[in-house]
Amino acid sequence: MSRAHERAYALLAERVRLEDRSRRALYAALAALIGTGAWWLVVHYAESEDLARLAREAIALKLHGAAAFVTLFALGAMSASHARRGWALERNRSSGSVLIAAFALLTATGYALYYLVDDATRPPVSLLHWIAGVALAPLVLAHIVAGRRSRPSLKAAPEARGSSVSAKHHPS
Numbered sequence: 001m002s003r004a005h006e007r008a009y010a011l012l013a014e015r016v017r018l019e020d021r022s023r024r025a026l027y028a029a030l031a032a033l034i035g036t037g038a039w040w041l042v043v044h045y046a047e048s049e050d051l052a053r054l055a056r057e058a059i060a061l062k063l064h065g066a067a068a069f070v071t072l073f074a075l076g077a078m079s080a081s082h083a084r085r086g087w088a089l090e091r092n093r094s095s096g097s098v099l100i101a102a103f104a105l106l107t108a109t110g111y112a113l114y115y116l117v118d119d120a121t122r123p124p125v126s127l128l129h130w131i132a133g134v135a136l137a138p139l140v141l142a143h144i145v146a147g148r149r150s151r152p153s154l155k156a157a158p159e160a161r162g163s164s165v166s167a168k169h170h171p172s
Contacts, residue, residue, distance in 0.1 A: 018082055026078060029071040030140060036064035037133045068110060075103060091150045095143040102139055105132050 018026065040060035047053040083100070086092050109129035117125050 026074045029074050032067035033071045036067050092147045095146045099143050
């Protein structure tokens, strides 16, 4: 691989990583989303006093909904570059796909809980939503760890970056 190709690949690969401000904003939104969801679970299942529990649940749900909007906005903005480049560079496809599926499930069940379900269908949709929500933090962490491990070293030999990339660009 020529030096120009190596530099171009390094630039593309490095750009898969989110910029510091974007990454921090996304992590803050996800922390708020997961934290408010966990807060609702604790209030809903651990407290027995009905009136006080309902008041705290309402506050948790309002904050959770706000965090969901912020997270969806951040995910949409990030998808335009991060997901597209990661897919093109064949990096982290499986964990990224699982994350996209988890966010799609959480978005669909969250929407259903707010707008579509009735008293009969609320419990199974709610259960599915919070199980997916509890799984979200480990899924995000696994994606981050896999991404850091798959990041090519600027000093690594071209062969160490993956034969699929060098074979595609230089079939010699």
